[in-house]
Every structure is written in C-alpha cells, then in structure tokens.
Amino acid sequence: MESTQRMEVARYLRAGYKLVGNHSAVAICRWTRSAIRGERLCYKSWYGIQSHRCLQMTPVLNFCDFACKFCWRMHLPGRFKIPNGWRWDEPEDIINGSIIAQRLLLIGFKGNPKVTKERFLEAMFPRHFTISLDxxxxxxPKLPDLIKRINERNFTTFLVTNGSIPMRLKEMLKKDAHPTNLYLSLYGPNKEVFQATADPKIPNAWENVLTSLELLDQFKKSRTVIRLTMVRDLNMVEPEGYASLIKKANPMFVELKGYTWVGESQKRLPITAMPTLDELEKFAEKIQEITGYKIKVKDDKSRVVMLVRDEEAWETNLKMVEEWKQKVSRLDENWKSKVEDFTMEEHGYKLLYY
Incomplete structure (x- = not known):
C-alpha cells in the first residue's frame, strides 16, 4: 500500500484485521468466534451459512465512495479517493491470501477447551466468502473475476454493495459472475433521505443506485436481497418509498437491520438512533402491506427482520441450502482424509485447493 494509505489502515491492524496483499483484509466477526466454540450462529444461517466456516473479507480496505452516518469506521480523506496509478492485486492472490489470513487469525482456537477438534478443522477450511467487512x-475493478474464481473453488459468495457502480454489476452479468447472495444496501426511500444518510462522495449516487436496483432481478443464479439499515429519526421513514423501490427491484428477500451504536458512528448519531426489534417489525409490516412480501423470520440478537417475496422464493432458498450441504459433505471428504492434526507449517500455506 502507499505510505499514506498504510498510515490510515494502521488502526485496522490494531483492531485485529490481517492485511492481504496490497489492498485486501480479513477479520473475524463475533459470530465466527461464537460458532467455533459451539455457541450461537449468525442470522445468515437462514441462507445456509456455517458461521465457523465464514471468511469475512474486503478487497478494498479503507476505500469507499459513501460516508454513511451509521458507519462505525473513521471517515478520513484518503478513504474517498483511490490514488492515481493504484496497483490492484490479482483475484487468485486475494483468495489464497485470505484463506491463509483466516487460518492465522483462528489458529489460537486450536487449544481452546470449548472448541472441538472437528469444529476447529472445519474452521481451517472455510466454505463461505463474505465480501463486505469494509x-x-x-x-x-477485478471483482467479477474474483467472484468467478471463488465460486469455481467451491465457496459460496456473499457480496454486499451500496449499488453505487452499476457498471460493475453489468460486468458481473456479462461474465456470468453471480454471487450466491447479492445484497444491495438501500439507505433511503427517496433522494433527500438517501443523501442525508449515505453522504455520497460521488456525483449521481442516487441515480446510480436506482440503476443498480433495476439490474438486481437479472441475477437469476443469486439470492437477491435488499438490505435496509434502519436508523431512527434518520432513514426509518416513508415505508411507501421503500416499498416502491422494492417492487421495482423485485428481490427474493428484504432484510431490515437495526443500526447499532458502535465505533465512530457514536460521534455522528445519538444512542437513541437504535431502533428496537419491535419497531423494525412494525416498519416491516407496513412494507408487507404495500408490497405483498411476507415477514418470514427474525433475529432478536442482531435485530434483523426478513421478508420473502413469496413461498417459491423461500422454497428456492431451502433447496439451495440443502444442495450446498450435500456438496460440502462430499468436498470435505477430500481434505479430511489428508488432515488429522492441522498445523500452519504443514497445511496452512499449502493446502489451499480443497
């Protein structure tokens, strides 16, 4: 990384992130730590995610074109502009580096009395790439190829985007780079609320998001999800506006997730900006009335309410989950026959294809 960029990302290292190459990073989320100990899973288990085998990463550490009010990260100037001549790493290098970084971050669990040998070994061989984190x-620019290579190497891919660059989504469609789950985060029911919430640093951001919403339904091989991060007294308004955009995009699922008062967002928002699960449910009910989407499941710990388009979409999800379980069972037989006691020296840097 450039020297100025390295200075800005130093705080990520202090927070436990591991850098990968020139601009990527991996971090372990609370649900991965919980699951590896045999405790609670992330709500994404709705979609077949095994939390202890989930690799949370970003290919663009500290680069974003929005400065969302609810974001827990610091909004330093270098975050909003990629330096001229920036050198981008190859997808294969990012994938391999991310797997190694994940193993290094989790290797300490090997001696934890709460972690079974089987659960630890499974964690050393992740099956899910969640492309979000930061x-x-x-x-x-090489995201379509990254997604294709991850898919080809028998991972699920969860991509979370703000929809600001529809051109990249078009490239993904052209290259048949369909993530397993495609999340599009929608930060307002109209342009005014969107601008106040997302504080975009690029021109025509709202118009770009609308174009991305129109593209969502073309990802036929993906679970498509619109995510609403709800902030009380900011963007948790006008359910009619959200409903109109949801009907336009026609996603399989809609998730309402309550804002959490953490990190740098505490300097921008009051703690009262956090909605309760009951408030989220009531807001979801209004969207339900207008769109015909139905509230299907909820998670009290993460404060998430999920709506599904129809029973066909839900049955498709269940079928995808079951097919993935069967595939993983077959794939796991390969490495389990080779690894009895995982060590970084023997396996960590070599056994990357499995």
Missing part, C-alpha cells in the same frame, strides 16, 4: 467492493 469499503465498497464494486470499487475493485
């Missing part, structure tokens, strides 16, 4: 992934 920044806007669509800024990575």
């Amino acid at each position: 920044g806007e992934p669509l800024l990575y």
Whole structure:
C-alpha cells in the first residue's frame, strides 16, 4: 500500500484485521468466534451459512465512495479517493491470501477447551466468502473475476454493495459472475433521505443506485436481497418509498437491520438512533402491506427482520441450502482424509485447493 494509505489502515491492524496483499483484509466477526466454540450462529444461517466456516473479507480496505452516518469506521480523506496509478492485486492472490489470513487469525482456537477438534478443522477450511467487512467492493475493478474464481473453488459468495457502480454489476452479468447472495444496501426511500444518510462522495449516487436496483432481478443464479439499515429519526421513514423501490427491484428477500451504536458512528448519531426489534417489525409490516412480501423470520440478537417475496422464493432458498450441504459433505471428504492434526507449517500455506 502507499505510505499514506498504510498510515490510515494502521488502526485496522490494531483492531485485529490481517492485511492481504496490497489492498485486501480479513477479520473475524463475533459470530465466527461464537460458532467455533459451539455457541450461537449468525442470522445468515437462514441462507445456509456455517458461521465457523465464514471468511469475512474486503478487497478494498479503507476505500469507499459513501460516508454513511451509521458507519462505525473513521471517515478520513484518503478513504474517498483511490490514488492515481493504484496497483490492484490479482483475484487468485486475494483468495489464497485470505484463506491463509483466516487460518492465522483462528489458529489460537486450536487449544481452546470449548472448541472441538472437528469444529476447529472445519474452521481451517472455510466454505463461505463474505465480501463486505469494509469499503465498497464494486470499487475493485477485478471483482467479477474474483467472484468467478471463488465460486469455481467451491465457496459460496456473499457480496454486499451500496449499488453505487452499476457498471460493475453489468460486468458481473456479462461474465456470468453471480454471487450466491447479492445484497444491495438501500439507505433511503427517496433522494433527500438517501443523501442525508449515505453522504455520497460521488456525483449521481442516487441515480446510480436506482440503476443498480433495476439490474438486481437479472441475477437469476443469486439470492437477491435488499438490505435496509434502519436508523431512527434518520432513514426509518416513508415505508411507501421503500416499498416502491422494492417492487421495482423485485428481490427474493428484504432484510431490515437495526443500526447499532458502535465505533465512530457514536460521534455522528445519538444512542437513541437504535431502533428496537419491535419497531423494525412494525416498519416491516407496513412494507408487507404495500408490497405483498411476507415477514418470514427474525433475529432478536442482531435485530434483523426478513421478508420473502413469496413461498417459491423461500422454497428456492431451502433447496439451495440443502444442495450446498450435500456438496460440502462430499468436498470435505477430500481434505479430511489428508488432515488429522492441522498445523500452519504443514497445511496452512499449502493446502489451499480443497
């Protein structure tokens, strides 16, 4: 990384992130730590995610084109502009480096009395790439190839985007780079609320998001999800506006997730900006009335309410989950026959294809 960029990302290292190459990073989320100990899973288990095998990463550490009010990250100037001549790493190097970084971050669990040998070994061989963590992934120009390579190597891919670069989504469609789950975060029911919430640093951001919403339904091989991060007294308004955009995009699922008062967002928002699960449910009910989407499941710990388009979409999800479980069972037989006691020296840097 450039020297100025390295200074800005130093705080990520202190927070436990591991850098990968020139601009990527991996971090372990609370649900991965919980699951590896045999405790609670992330709500994304709705979609077949095994939390202890989930690799949370970003290919654009500290680069984003929005400065969302609810974001827990610091909004330093270098975050909003990629330096001229920036050198982008190859997808294969990012994938391999991310797997190694994940193993290094989790290797300490090997001696934890709460972690079974089987659960630890499974964690050393992740099956899910969640491309979110930090920044806007669509800024990575080789993202379509990254997604294709991850899919080809038998991972699920969860991509979370703010929809600011529809051109990249079009490239993904052209290259048949369909993530397993495609999340599009929608930060307002209209342009005014969107601008106040997302504080975009690029021109025509709202118009770009509308174009991305129109593209969502073309990702036929993906679970498509619109995510609403709800902030009380900011963007948790006008359910009619959200409903109109949801009907326009026609996603399989809609998730309402309550804002959490953490990190740098505490300097921008009051703690009262956090909605309760009951408030989220009531807001979801209004969207339900207008769109015909139905509230299907909720998670009290993460404060998430999920709506599904129809029963066909839900059955498709269940079928995808079951097919993935069967595939993983077959794939795991390969490495389990080779690894009895995982060590970084023997396996960590070599056994990357499995």
